[in-house]
Amino acid sequence: QEAPAKPEAATEAKKPNIVIIGTGGTIAGAGASTVNTGDYDSAKVAVDKIIAGVPEMKSVANIRGEQIFQIGSESYNDERMLKLAKRVSELLKQPDVDAVMITHGTDTIEETSYLLNLTLKSDKPVVVIGAMRPGTALSADGPLNLYNAAVVAASPESKGKGVLVVMNDEIHSARDVAKTNALKVETFKSLYGPLGVVVESKPYYYRLPARPHTTATEFDIDTIDALPKVDVFYAHTSMDPGILTAIADRGGKALIYAGTGNGSVADYMEEPLKEVRKKEIVVRATRTGSGQVVRNGEEKDDENDWIVTADQTPQKARLLVSLALTKTQDTKEIEKILYKY
Numbered sequence: 194q195e196a197p198a199k200p201e202a203a204t205e206a207k208k209p210n211i212v213i214i215g216t217g218g219t220i221a222g223a224g225a226s227t228v229n230t231g232d233y234d235s236a237k238v239a240v241d242k243i244i245a246g247v248p249e250m251k252s253v254a255n256i257r258g259e260q261i262f263q264i265g266s267e268s269y270n271d272e273r274m275l276k277l278a279k280r281v282s283e284l285l286k287q288p289d290v291d292a293v294m295i296t297h298g299t300d301t302i303e304e305t306s307y308l309l310n311l312t313l314k315s316d317k318p319v320v321v322i323g324a325m326r327p328g329t330a331l332s333a334d335g336p337l338n339l340y341n342a343a344v345v346a347a348s349p350e351s352k353g354k355g356v357l358v359v360m361n362d363e364i365h366s367a368r369d370v371a372k373t374n375a376l377k378v379e380t381f382k383s384l385y386g387p388l389g390v391v392v393e394s395k396p397y398y399y400r401l402p403a404r405p406h407t408t409a410t411e412f413d414i415d416t417i418d419a420l421p422k423v424d425v426f427y428a429h430t431s432m433d434p435g436i437l438t439a440i441a442d443r444g445g446k447a448l449i450y451a452g453t454g455n456g457s458v459a460d461y462m463e464e465p466l467k468e469v470r471k472k473e474i475v476v477r478a479t480r481t482g483s484g485q486v487v488r489n490g491e492e493k494d495d496e497n498d499w500i501v502t503a504d505q506t507p508q509k510a511r512l513l514v515s516l517a518l519t520k521t522q523d524t525k526e527i528e529k530i531l532y533k534y
């Protein structure tokens with residue numbers, strides 16, 4: 194890594210062109226008073242206004258905004274995610290676009306960025322950011338997150354590292370990042386640690402993603418127009434088997450069973466889950482938030498033709514299984530995909 198440079202140094206070289214796609218979230222939120230940090234409306238402020246609020250970004254890049262949605266990220270569905278991903282792909286193909294940033298609600302940043310990480314075919318930096326406090330709040334975190342994201346997106350060092358999520362001075366891989374707290378500014382964590390940090394207008398990378406992403410995957414967003422329906426069932430004590438089987442009657446192609454512990458299935462849920470397998474693929478995941486699910490460990494996966502996740506959370510497994518289903522219906526192949534990415 195080079196020695197730290199002053200932010201002004203960047204202006205001496207030709208500045209990169211960055212497009213910031215606005216999608217809503219708290220980074221575009223507004224509260225009634227400066228002390229409203231958790232009580233506010235998200236998705237209110239236009240992306241151009243957000244950009245105008247951080248003129249410091251002009252020293253690192255030529256920036257232009259594009260508003261694609263104005264939504265809370267809890268409202269993403271496949272259609273919206275695909276629309277966003279296809280637009281990012283289009284922009285990355287333009288020779289006059291060097292990097293893309295996306296302002297996004299934090300609730301589902303980990304899902305959208307994971308989909309982008311698995312399906313974009315470009316080495317150019319793609320950086321997703323959000324905020325935990327609206328711009329109207331004391332100590333709003335959005336402006337610095339946005340500036341840091343621009344610093345990361347503008348850096349040649351960020352090329353080829355997959356889709357990045359920059360929050361709270363940290364650079365995370367979209368593969369691993371998860372929102373871990375409902376309110377705190379330091380909510381974004383990666384199980385294996387962030388890839389790097391941003392300090393005084395410079396990114397410092399310490400790790401690289403080991404799993405294939407972007408140009409190295411078999412999934413291309415330009416060829417995907419719909420995603421097979423995959424649902425998640427969340428396990429707990431005293432489950433209602435009827436709810437599980439009702440999910441399987443909704444036309445899904447796979448069900449992620451977010452099991453307790455190592456993806457364990459309650460004795461009274463085994464028969465219902467076997468019934469589900471007659472209609473769709475069954476994937477055992479863990480609701481614990483981390484750890485591999487051991488095949489044939491706590492359950493008879495071979496006998497039941499159930500699949501296990503690698504370390505993906507149920508919501509990330511849902512997306513990856515859905516992408517896998519665009520390629521194959523073979524359960525062994527789908528499990529290989531879970532262990533590959």
Ligand SMILES: NC(=O)CC[C@H](N)C(=O)O
Binds near residue numbers: 217219220235265266
């Ligand atoms: N901090 C946030 O961005 C949460 C706001 C909103 N629920 C969203 O995800 O868009």
